[in-house]
Amino acid sequence: MYAVAAVVTAVVLAPLAAPGYVLHYDMVFVPRQPLTWDLVAPAQGLPRAVPMDAVVSVLTQLVPGWMVQRMALGGAVLLAAVGAGRLVPTERTGIRLLAAVGYAWTPYLAERLLIGQWGLLVCYAALPWLVRAALELRAGRAGAVARVLLAAAPAAITPTGGLIAFGVVSLLAAQRGRWRGPAIAVAGVALLNAPWVAAALVTGAGGTSDPAGVAVFAARGENWAGPLVALAGTGGIWSAQATPASRALPLVPLVTLVLLALAGAGFGLLRRRMSPDVSARLLVLAGAGFLLAALGAVPGSADGLRWAVAQVPGAGLLRDGQKFLVPYALLLVVCVALGAERLVTRLERTNREVAGVVLGGVLLLPVAAMPDLAFGGAGRLRPVSYPADWQAVAGLLAADPGGEVLALPLSGYRAYSWNAGRTVLDPAPRYLPATVLIDDTLRVGDVAVTGENTRLREIRHLLGAGRPATETGVRWVLVQQHRADQVDPATLTGLELVHQGVVLALYRNPAVPPNPVVVSPVRWVVVAAMAVAIAVVVAALFRRYASRLLHGNLRSEVQTLEDWHA
Amino acid sequence: MRKALTLAVSGLVAAVLGILSLGGLAAATTATEEEAVAEAQELIEEAKQADEPDPYAPEIYGSR
Numbered sequence: 067m068y069a070v071a072a073v074v075t076a077v078v079l080a081p082l083a084a085p086g087y088v089l090h091y092d093m094v095f096v097p098r099q100p101l102t103w104d105l106v107a108p109a110q111g112l113p114r115a116v117p118m119d120a121v122v123s124v125l126t127q128l129v130p131g132w133m134v135q136r137m138a139l140g141g142a143v144l145l146a147a148v149g150a151g152r153l154v155p156t157e158r159t160g161i162r163l164l165a166a167v168g169y170a171w172t173p174y175l176a177e178r179l180l181i182g183q184w185g186l187l188v189c190y191a192a193l194p195w196l197v198r199a200a201l202e203l204r205a206g207r208a209g210a211v212a213r214v215l216l217a218a219a220p221a222a223i224t225p226t227g228g229l230i231a232f233g234v235v236s237l238l239a240a241q242r243g244r245w246r247g248p249a250i251a252v253a254g255v256a257l258l259n260a261p262w263v264a265a266a267l268v269t270g271a272g273g274t275s276d277p278a279g280v281a282v283f284a285a286r287g288e289n290w291a292g293p294l295v296a297l298a299g300t301g302g303i304w305s306a307q308a309t310p311a312s313r314a315l316p317l318v319p320l321v322t323l324v325l326l327a328l329a330g331a332g333f334g335l336l337r338r339r340m341s342p343d344v345s346a347r348l349l350v351l352a353g354a355g356f357l358l359a360a361l362g363a364v365p366g367s368a369d370g371l372r373w374a375v376a377q378v379p380g381a382g383l384l385r386d387g388q389k390f391l392v393p394y395a396l397l398l399v400v401c402v403a404l405g406a407e408r409l410v411t412r413l414e415r416t417n418r419e420v421a422g423v424v425l426g427g428v429l430l431l432p433v434a435a436m437p438d439l440a441f442g443g444a445g446r447l448r449p450v451s452y453p454a455d456w457q458a459v460a461g462l463l464a465a466d467p468g469g470e471v472l473a474l475p476l477s478g479y480r481a482y483s484w485n486a487g488r489t490v491l492d493p494a495p496r497y498l499p500a501t502v503l504i505d506d507t508l509r510v511g512d513v514a515v516t517g518e519n520t521r522l523r524e525i526r527h528l529l530g531a532g533r534p535a536t537e538t539g540v541r542w543v544l545v546q547q548h549r550a551d552q553v554d555p556a557t558l559t560g561l562e563l564v565h566q567g568v569v570l571a572l573y574r575n576p577a578v579p580p581n582p583v584v585v586s587p588v589r590w591v592v593v594a595a596m597a598v599a600i601a602v603v604v605a606a607l608f609r610r611y612a613s614r615l616l617h618g619n620l621r622s623e624v625q626t627l628e629d630w631h632a
Numbered sequence: 633m634r635k636a637l638t639l640a641v642s643g644l645v646a647a648v649l650g651i652l653s654l655g656g657l658a659a660a661t662t663a664t665e666e667e668a669v670a671e672a673q674e675l676i677e678e679a680k681q682a683d684e685p686d687p688y689a690p691e692i693y694g695s696r
Contacts, residue, residue, distance in 0.1 A: 091694070181694075286696050305694035307675075417635050420642050427646035434649040479693055489692070511684065511695040 070163050071147035074170045078143050078179075081442040082136055086449030088442070089490040091308065091479075093182025095135040097452070099123045100499040103585055107592035110519040111506060112275075112382065113265035117596055118185045118223040119496070120261075132449070139179075142187040146170050149194030150396065154403045155339035160410075164429045165403035169194070171432040173288075173301030173313060174388075174395045176439040180446055181308035182491075183389070189227030190392050192220045196231060197396065200238035201344060203247055214239065214251045215606035218258055222599070225266075226389050228259040233354065234393065237347050257602045264595035266380065268588040271518035273379020277372040282510040283386040284362030291319035293363040297356060298322050300395040302363075302388050304510070307489070310438045321435040325402050328428070332405030339404075352397040358390040402428070450485050455567035456497055459544065462565055462572060464499045468580040469541025471498060475552040476505040476526060478517075482548055484569065494544060501583075503540065529557055536560040536577045543573040 082088060087095050099105070105119035125134045150169030151162040169175075178186045199213035214235055222228035235255045239248035266273060285293040285302035288309055296302035299322035301313050312318070337345045361367045361384060374381035384390075406428040413421035438444040463471065473494045481487045495502040503525065506517025517523075525538045535543050535557050543561055545553055547569050561573035684695065 282696065304696055306696060307694045417638060420635075420639050423639070423642045423646045427642065427649050430646070430649040489694070508693045510693055 067148055067151045067159075067162060067166055068144075071144045071151070071166055071170065074147055074167055075140055075143040077440050078170070079136075079139055079442060079447075080440070081445065081448050082139065084449045085132065086451045087132055087135060088139075088447045088449050089482075089485050089493065090180070090447055090488055091182035091305075092491050093135075093184055094491050094493045094496050095122070095126075095131040096493055096497040097126070097131045097457075099126045099131060099496050101127070102499065102501065103583060103589060104495065104501045106596070107265045107589045108269055108271070109501075109586070109589070110270050110521045112271050112273075112518050113225065113262045113269060115185070115224065116265040116592070117261040117599070120596065121223055122496075135184075138184050138188065142184065142191040143170050143175070144191075146175065146187075146191035146194070149191060149198070150399055153194040153198050153396075154400050155336065156404065156407055158407060160425050160429075161403050161407045164406055164425065165399050167429055168399040168402060168432050169396065171436065171439060172395050172399070173296075173299055173310070173436060174391055176310050176436060176443065177301060177303035177305075177308050178389070179439075180310070180443045181303060181305055185224035186226060186389055186392075188223060189221040189230055190395070192217050192227070193230070193234065193392050193396050196221060196234055197238065197348070200235055200251070201340070203239050203251055204241055204344065206244065206247070209610055211247050211251050211254070212606040212609035215254045215258070215602055216610060218255045219599075219603045219606070222255070222258040225259075225262040225383060228255075228262060229383070230355075230390065230392055231255055232259055234351060237351055238344070254602050254606070258599050260595035260598050261592060264592045268586075268591055270520060272520075273382075274377065275375050275382030275385065275518060276516040277376040278513055279382070279385045279508070279515040280362050280368055280372045280375055282513050282515060284368065285359055285388045286363075288313040289316060289318050291322075294360060295319050295322060297359050297363075297388065297391065297394075298326060300391055300398065302359065302391075304386060304388065310436055310443060312436045312438045315435075318435060321431065324431070325398065328405030328409070329398050329401035330405070331408050332401035332403065335404040335408055336401055348393075348397050352394040355390045355393040358384060359387045359394070361387050363387075446488075448486065452493075452497070453484055453567075453569045455565075455570040456493070458567060459565055459570050459572050460498050463542065466580060467499070468582055469500070469575075469578055470539070471500045471502045471542040471544050472525065472535060472538060472540040473502055473504045473544045473546065474535075474557065475546070475549050476507075476529065477549075478504050478506055478508065480546060480548070482546075482569070492546075498544075500542065502544070529554075532556060534559040534561075535573075536575050539578060541575050541578040541580065543575065545571040545573070547571060 099119070099122050101120065101123040103109070105123055107113070107116065122134060147166040147170035151166030154162050154165045156162060175187065175190060178190070196214065196217035199210055199217045203210035203214055218231040218235060221231040232255050236252050239251050241248055283304045285297050286304050286306070287293045288296045288301050293302050299318065301309065303309060333345065361371045371384060375385055406425060410421045410425050413424055442448065471494065473492055478492060479489050480492050481489050492504045495504060503522055505526065506519045506522055508515040508517065528538055529535065532554070536559070543558065545558070547567070550571070558573060560577070562576055563571065564574050565572040679695070
């Protein structure tokens with residue numbers, strides 16, 4: 067299983083064998099990410115990457131960012147495949163392999179990889195392990211609570227992953243007559259979610275979002291069959307640029323139909339082997355995920371979602387609903403594998419060769435239907451090196467700390483020539499050891515989805531009125547040279563040029579003296595929440611490994627004594 | 633006769649899937665930077681003709 071999973075991982079992520087950093091849409095890794103307050107607890111933005119950024123910052127103090135990126139992506143694809151293979155209730159290795167390949171080759175994985183949301187892929191990889199641990203908890207196995215918490219911890223590095231993990235554990239672990247273990251597991255997973263919940267409570271951004279995002283981030287039809295069929299095949303991400311080209315083929319809905327038919331046949335086997343109660347709960351989870359994914363794409367529910375996003379704090383999490391498809395993808399793959407087992411078992415009664423050929427065909431089906439996931443989405447993910455300017459500017463800011471950095475031209479996403487023009491989230495907030503202000507307006511097609519950062523709103527208003535950057539109160543201005551023509555020269559009036567490089571220029575605002583970073587006491591709440599989450603993980607690790615070691619040592623001592631007496 | 637026919641048909645389907653997978657994988661693994669640039673250029677041209685914003689302009693997060 068591990069060998070097949072390793073081959074699939076190598077095929078999907080082959081370009082990452084080259085040195086450098088893959089910078090693609092939301093995927094930004096830097097050599098050494100500073101542990102700044104804005105990455106731990108954003109003061110003005112929504113905590114979309116809490117505690118993920120803090121985790122990466124800590125890890126990159128120990129190992130270089132390029133290695134963290136490979137560990138995260140490689141680990142996610144490999145463990146997703148192995149986890150799915152091991153979850154299938156079967157004795158047949160071929161069926162497990164089918165699930166392993168199928169789960170590591172879904173449109174969901176491809177699309178979230180191509181939009182660079184690796185945190186969601188970590189949740190995707192953790193889910194089969196989490197479901198397995200939750201099933202062990204239901205079965206009353208010793209140490210299952212610790213396994214649940216250890217599987218949920220990586221999922222909870224993003225708010226979406228944390229919510230999915232919480233939903234899975236709440237629904238699967240709950241059991242009549244046995245409450246202690248499930249209650250501890252649910253409480254533990256809730257505490258793992260504490261960092262982003264605390265960050266959301268203390269941020270100055272407010273909890274509501276621009277409802278324009280509902281329509282633009284709704285599930286998208288990838289071919290003639292529309293968004294719901296795309297979702298049924300685990301695809302349907304909003305972005306055309308993050309969708310493999312093969313998803314537009316007219317035969318894709320037929321492949322989805324075949325998979326659904328197999329899954330339908332496999333669900334009966336799942337009921338028999340995992341008990342009707344468990345399979346019904348898995349179905350509810352998958353159904354809930356599918357409904358959340360479809361909310362923005364169905365006219366009536368889209369209106370409700372638009373209202374919720376604008377009025378209910380936190381509802382903005384639902385606007386890119388396709389990301390909630392993870393439990394659906396897992397159940398689909400497991401049921402397809404079991405459906406294939408039923409089919410193959412039936413065929414084996416008449417002809418073993420045909421059965422083998424059919425099994426091979428079903429195993430290849432996901433790859434044949436979407437071959438352009440291979441090689442990093444047919445070459446879309448390619449590592450590059452940061453130009454030396456980045457290190458130079460980071461060094462200057464580290465030598466003269468204090469004050470905000472404004473990145474110009476105002477845009478959250480960049481397309482650098484040194485990154486082959488690929489769109490990527492501005493690396494400045496993660497590369498530079500300072501609070502970096504980048505525009506949080508998201509432009510999708512011709513729609514601008516307003517961000518939540520109030521400070522940025524003020525700055526945008528000032529610069530839009532033709533005022534110089536010196537009046538914004540920022541201490542530094544970073545001009546990204548590839549689009550320097552979009553920066554009005556009047557904006558830079560009164561600034562002192564500190565560094566002029568090929569790709570970056572750094573200006574200092576003489577009107578703003580260096581001021582120490584003032585940390586609002588409420589931000590320590592987020593640190594406390596992170597400490598609690600870490601304590602949960604450490605306790606689970608201790609329960610899982612250290613106690614077993616102690617018991618093991620005790621058992622071996624007893625055995626030695628018994629041998630001696632004998 | 634029936635068995636042979638079933639084997640032939642399923643073998644054919646599996647072979648087609650195999651060829652599609654291997655062919656697709658081969659195409660994907662040999663994708664070059666130039667092809668990626670050409671594909672991006674094509675999308676930019678399409679957007680221009682449809683009077684839509686350039687999907688690869690830096691300020692554009694993506695398009696539907």
